[in-house]
């Protein structure tokens with residue numbers, strides 16, 4: 001924001017950072033600030049006509065480019081309605097969330113998009129402010145598209161700002177990177193995520209803490225976890241561990257049948273949940289109790305379970321849970337994966 005005030009703002013910015021952080025939100029805030037008619041010291045006013053249009057994702061001088069199915073007839077402009085909804089409801093979403101929203105399997109930004117953009121940029125801005133081009137998921141730029149944009153990125157028309165948003169600079173052409181000023185956006189902290197969840201959703205602090213702990217500083221994950229019924233995970237996991245530990249084979253077969261009925265997303269979530277619990281068990285066992293982030297039932301579980309565990313096998317168990325999640329993702333049969341893992345764990349959990 002200070003750079004804008006001082007007119008030191010580079011005309012092409014590469015806003016990059018991990019998935020589930022504030023990349024897109026920050027790019028939108030910057031775009032809003034640039035054209036705000038009543039800029040405050042550190043933020044836009046939020047009330048002028050430009051700010052209002054920005055909040056509705058309907059500013060005529062801001063062009064949004066994002067992955068689509070590609071080809072001449074499927075350009076960003078064709079999906080502006082879905083984009084508006086996405087920006088307003090899922091600003092921390094990732095590429096697969098977006099592709100799901102537009103019902104497309106694989107996305108890219110086709111060269112036709114660059115051609116139209118260059119045409120568009122040759123015209124004056126409607127409102128006399130900056131013309132802004134926000135390219136979301138810039139790593140999806142087709143090589144031909146990226147090449148077609150090089151010249152305009154190097155020497156854009158006056159009062160034109162490019163905001164490229166990406167999770168992965170490694171996938172961008174170095175010729176693109178060299179024409180931009182890089183702005184690294186750090187991950188959210190646990191505290192950021194927890195506060196966001198408590199403020200925006202009607203969840204208890206305990207639920208917010210659980211989701212935060214599982215999210216690995218990715219706000220998109222945290223929201224996703226709360227949407228896909230994880231409170232069940234703890235109960236189910238504790239029951240599973242008890243049955244594995246006491247090697248109740250009949251019971252484990254029944255559990256695998258029940259497990260089979262859940263969705264693939266729930267299967268993956270469950271094994272990921274198991275990995276996080278074992279990570280905490282490891283910390284606890286190593287005497288790093290102050291680092292354990294669990295609360296309530298989960299903490300009690302870890303405290304008790306740690307007394308019964310054979311710690312030499314912890315690493316192995318974590319690897320096996322990771323493998324199970326991987327096989328689920330590759331469309332392995334949940335029932336077989338679950339039962340197979342149960343039998344192996346029954347052996348490994350014994351002292």
Ligand SMILES: [Zn+2]
Nearest residue numbers: 036045048051
């Ligand atoms: Zn304003």
